[in-house]
Amino acid sequence: MTSAHLDYETLAELAEGLLDLDHAASADAHLAECADCRERSTEISEVSRLLAEASAPPIPAELVTRIDAAIAEQMPPIRESTRARSGWHGRRFQILSAAAAATVLVGTGVTVTRIALNSDQLAPSAVDSASQPSLQDRAASGDAGKREAEPSVRTASVPFRLVRTGTDYRRSSLTEQVRTAVRATATAAGTDATTDGRTEILLGCVGRIGQHRPPVLVDQATFEGGEATLIVLTGDTPERLDAWVVGPRCSASRSDILQHSRLDR
Amino acid sequence: MASVSTRGIGRTPDKELLSRHAEGDPHAFAELVHRHRDRMWAVALRTLGDQEEAADALQDAFLSAFRAAGRFRGDAAVTTWLHRIVVNACLDRLRRKSIRPVVSMADDAAFDAIAPKRPDPAMARETALDVTAALQHLPFEQRAALILVDMMGYSVEDAAQILEVPAGTIKSRCARGRARLAPLLGHLRNRPAPGNVGETKEGGGTAS
Numbered sequence: 001m002t003s004a005h006l007d008y009e010t011l012a013e014l015a016e017g018l019l020d021l022d023h024a025a026s027a028d029a030h031l032a033e034c035a036d037c038r039e040r041s042t043e044i045s046e047v048s049r050l051l052a053e054a055s056a057p058p059i060p061a062e063l064v065t066r067i068d069a070a071i072a073e074q075m076p077p078i079r080e081s082t083r084a085r086s087g088w089h090g091r092r093f094q095i096l097s098a099a100a101a102a103t104v105l106v107g108t109g110v111t112v113t114r115i116a117l118n119s120d121q122l123a124p125s126a127v128d129s130a131s132q133p134s135l136q137d138r139a140a141s142g143d144a145g146k147r148e149a150e151p152s153v154r155t156a157s158v159p160f161r162l163v164r165t166g167t168d169y170r171r172s173s174l175t176e177q178v179r180t181a182v183r184a185t186a187t188a189a190g191t192d193a194t195t196d197g198r199t200e201i202l203l204g205c206v207g208r209i210g211q212h213r214p215p216v217l218v219d220q221a222t223f224e225g226g227e228a229t230l231i232v233l234t235g236d237t238p239e240r241l242d243a244w245v246v247g248p249r250c251s252a253s254r255s256d257i258l259q260h261s262r263l264d265r
Numbered sequence: 266m267a268s269v270s271t272r273g274i275g276r277t278p279d280k281e282l283l284s285r286h287a288e289g290d291p292h293a294f295a296e297l298v299h300r301h302r303d304r305m306w307a308v309a310l311r312t313l314g315d316q317e318e319a320a321d322a323l324q325d326a327f328l329s330a331f332r333a334a335g336r337f338r339g340d341a342a343v344t345t346w347l348h349r350i351v352v353n354a355c356l357d358r359l360r361r362k363s364i365r366p367v368v369s370m371a372d373d374a375a376f377d378a379i380a381p382k383r384p385d386p387a388m389a390r391e392t393a394l395d396v397t398a399a400l401q402h403l404p405f406e407q408r409a410a411l412i413l414v415d416m417m418g419y420s421v422e423d424a425a426q427i428l429e430v431p432a433g434t435i436k437s438r439c440a441r442g443r444a445r446l447a448p449l450l451g452h453l454r455n456r457p458a459p460g461n462v463g464e465t466k467e468g469g470g471t472a473s
Binding site for chain 1: 291292294295296298299302303306307310311316320323324327328331332396397411412415416418433436437439440441443444445446447448450451453
């Protein structure tokens with residue numbers, strides 16, 4: 001050999017073009033004559049190949065949920081929106097009036113109790129479920145009083161369905177169960193139900209999770225056997241839904257998210 | 266002006282999502298997370314070599330990003346910015362933990378002792394475990410550079426942006442990292458049989 005063997009570091013630097021011209025030239029000259037060093041040089045490029053081929057396990061589902069929940073907890077408590085925005089933004093959420101509870105059995109055997117609520121005084125009044133007033137009407141009619149009543153809480157004002165389907169939602173079958181619930185409750189006639197103290201808190205929760213998106217369905221149910229509420233929002237496109245399962249501590253100031261799933265209708 | 270609902274948040278560019286988030290749109294950041302979490306998970310896992318640590322670091326990173334969004338200047342890509350936050354979150358975790366004992370490169374017995382046990386031979390998975398374990402022996406800056414360049418496939422320039430160092434520094438760190446890994450991964454090239462962690466084809470020359 002005309003020169004000393006090349007160590008891994010020199011070979012790696014040579015490969016990256018980091019050696020000065022003289023040094024590189026003598027290294028090349030040595031490599032031309034030395035099989036061992038050529039072998040070591042190959043090992044360096046093999047390192048890159050091995051790194052490139054090493055697969056990473058996919059992100060665990062529990063971590064996805066955990067991060068979603070952590071981000072959702074960061075959502076600020078709902079404040080009055082003073083900015084004019086297009087679409088749903090800036091619309092006040094209102095609740096339709098409530099009356100006596102009744103149960104309607106739908107074809108699938110799902111029991112749907114249909115509840116519509118009025119945030120004015122949470123007093124019962126009849127509502128024709130078939131004719132939902134438009135959002136503009138809702139926003140225009142008597143909002144001012146409600147606004148002052150809960151200055152830091154925007155309770156849901158879009159006419160949405162608050163139901164009790166009796167479903168026990170499960171992590172593994174959530175998307176299918178959500179689809180079923182949405183379809184089952186879409187056509188249910190239903191009548192109205194009385195409200196209780198929990199409902200105020202629930203409405204705050206729905207407002208917090210829903211924010212600027214109109215809820216499609218709110219189902220007071222169970223998740224993996226424990227008390228929970230399913231909140232289904234319209235998704236990022238009309239064919240998509242955004243389903244949130246929250247625990248009993250969900251309120252206007254806290255999300256308490258148990259599961260989050262995006263799905264096609 | 267197209268609203269989110271008509272345009273579809275799925276087609277909104279990253280930068281716009283970030284500025285919407287900074288303006289108070291409550292769903293914009295969740296969409297960013299949704300888009301990039303797989304890549305960021307790969308970076309965190311490879312950097313820390315441990316699933317639980319990586320999970321914590323990733324959550325820290327996304328929360329950091331959530332809060333720092335207002336400071337994003339828009340001069341780099343959002344993904345560059347996110348990568349940087351993830352790498353820093355990993356570094357923070359390492360700094361907070363006690364310093365691990367350094368294993369000498371020549372100490373095969375010690376390396377065997379800390380190499381992960383493989384319950385069942387599955388070639389690619391074994392390689393991944395060995396590679397990840399070996400990576401943990403590199404100084405952080407070499408590890409981060411190799412993860413971005415060799416594993417995630419970023420250009421030297423992109424990696425330089427992410428780590429906020431000159432491109433030449435990235436090259437140097439990659440070179441030194443590869444040099445350190447070569448003797449540790451020699452067994453994977455030949456694979457005479459699983460479990461022969463210590464055998465390498467060392468030729469002459471000085472160890473680096």
